[in-house]
Amino acid sequence: MAGHGARSRSGGRPTLEEVAARAGVGRGTVSRVINGSPRVSDTTRAAVQAAVAELGYVPNTAARALAANRTDAIALVVPEPETRFFAEPYFSDMLRGVGSELSDTEMQLLLIFAGSDRERERLAQYLAAHRVDGVLLVSVHADDPLPDLLAQLEIPAVISGPRSAAETLTSVDSDNYGGARSAVEHLLARGRNRIAHITGRLDVYGAQRRVDGYRDALLDAGRKPDELLIEPGDFTEEGGRRAMTTLLERYPDLDAVFAGSDVTAAGARQVLREAGRRIPDDVALVGYDDSAIARHMDPPLTSVRQPIVEMGRAMIDLLLAEIADRRPAVSRGLERRHAVLRTELVVRASS
């Protein structure tokens, strides 16, 4: 066991310079080895690696960040209070995808909550200090100033769930349009005739796309969509109840409901039950998200699954690419990228 004395100066960690001396090479060469540059001979590389191992050298991140003007860290920004973060599986799935894709990288992931005004203030400071190389944005509301701030600071960012068809940030989304279509096509195939739709919050782009998918599925089946069968909801259970009540008054004979979320479907289910409708015998019910609620509902709810883990992975891929592109300072006019991932209809007893 050579080089027992890991520290050359008492208390301090070994530096590049010390590794260089030990290996009998220059500082630059050690730096090249550490950073995996190919412009080093094999013998030299081996010598340096030996010295690194002997001294237990670990690069000083702060020094690297200062010299290279990068942090090797990215932030996952959640503009929600922490409680919602823990309550919804969406976030944990997203985190799983992001984490797995990042695990063979040197990149460090920071989780930042920005639910309160105070937290948002801190976040702004944080970004202004350029403490991360890039940002992942999830669950952003249409009027959020954060995307603009990021653009202004020229920080690479990827958003999940674009705010509109003209989203300026690189984005990742699930195929809301296709998901809605598959739900409606499924109901048509089951022989349903009067299919209602309780929408999500219509200021959310994805909710709009689901309405589009609903309409087009009917049109392509040769039916004329009835606007009175489309009742606005807001992703909540209460919204589902309200909308269902309205729809039932309007069309007592409707035989299917496509809800904008599983929670909304739960609200609708309650009203249907109270009105004496059996599910699925009288009215078929389909939700969206395939959350735990869907599996545990009575009867189990047919629902559209979004590939959230995969969306997390895709976000990282796009973000890393954008960071890499930006490194050479040349702002190559890359067109914005928008990834759309396929959804899957999970059929259960409710339809």
Place this chain on the structure above:
Amino acid sequence: MAGHGARSRSGGRPTLEEVAARAGVGRGTVSRVINGSPRVSDTTRAAVQAAVAELGYVPNTAARALAANRTDAIALVVPEPETRFFAEPYFSDMLRGVGSELSDTEMQLLLIFAGSDRERERLAQYLAAHRVDGVLLVSVHADDPLPDLLAQLEIPAVISGPRSAAETLTSVDSDNYGGARSAVEHLLARGRNRIAHITGRLDVYGAQRRVDGYRDALLDAGRKPDELLIEPGDFTEEGGRRAMTTLLERYPDLDAVFAGSDVTAAGARQVLREAGRRIPDDVALVGYDDSAIARHMDPPLTSVRQPIVEMGRAMIDLLLAEIADRRPAVSRGLERRHAVLRTELVVRASS
């Protein structure tokens, strides 16, 4: 609105030097103002602050970290897979406490999962690189090498749930002994005579302390604890079922059970029901943790609440103090601190 041109050199952020020039002072003085040193005259301070505001100056963290040899970041290390982190309210409560206590600090919190061997490898590298000023350790198993690693690297650390009575790290804990006592005293006060205890995993120090509390409560009431009424569990539902089955065979006439966790109580409840025992009429049941399970059980479960949010706060307080103490390089031989927070018995219908 003076000083419209925020940037003096194109593309770059303003530096300390530039702020100094603008304010007509030296670099050192600006540094003092930024860091809140009292050794600056009021007029000078005002001038510097004005310059900072005009230029939109934000300190460069990397430079500061390099020069001052600190990171202003601490890590919350969770030696569990992410799924458990999200599944258990323990972690989210802890995070809430930690976050709230940190919110009026410059400290940045990093959340690090170290569930897999691979992740633990990364963590070791991370700590070796001294990328954080301190570490918060939650849910550490008795044989975990992490505490030793931290001690060796001389990184300030606070552990929640000491590993033994001789814990070497600064620790925060809830009063497991007192919590158990209050549960048993409650059962005694309710007139119960044969009180069983299903323990937690006995390699967890807190579980041992609960057994101690159970015994002492009985002793102090003038009863001799019966070791055959103490059956080892492991915090799980299955363990609760197993232990309850054994206990019921041994003492068909027992009239109370104090379980080491709510989940264990749920397992015990199931066995009791199947054996035809009514809760609380025939057998009173008390759990530990006051988790969501306790509130939703039928009947609602009496349980010992741990002040987890407060524990998170206390951990931060102790850690920040330790970091501050270490800053002046003088390793003042401070005795290790061990905070113990009071528990609270939440009485519900099960007892």
Place this chain on the structure above:
DNA sequence: ATCACACGTGGGAGCGCTCCCACAGTACCT
């Protein structure tokens, strides 16, 4: 008047890296 000692301040040195230019050495062409 002299000394002592604060206080507020300026700026040099240095933290540990990366970047890049310079240079020796080798290889391959004219």
Place this chain on the structure above:
DNA sequence: AGGTACTGTGGGAGCGCTCCCACGTGTGAT
């Protein structure tokens, strides 16, 4: 033989801070 090109290498400069020493200047004791 000279030129050109490329490869591998060393080390200077500089990233933006903090730390600390040195230097006025003002105050009070002698």
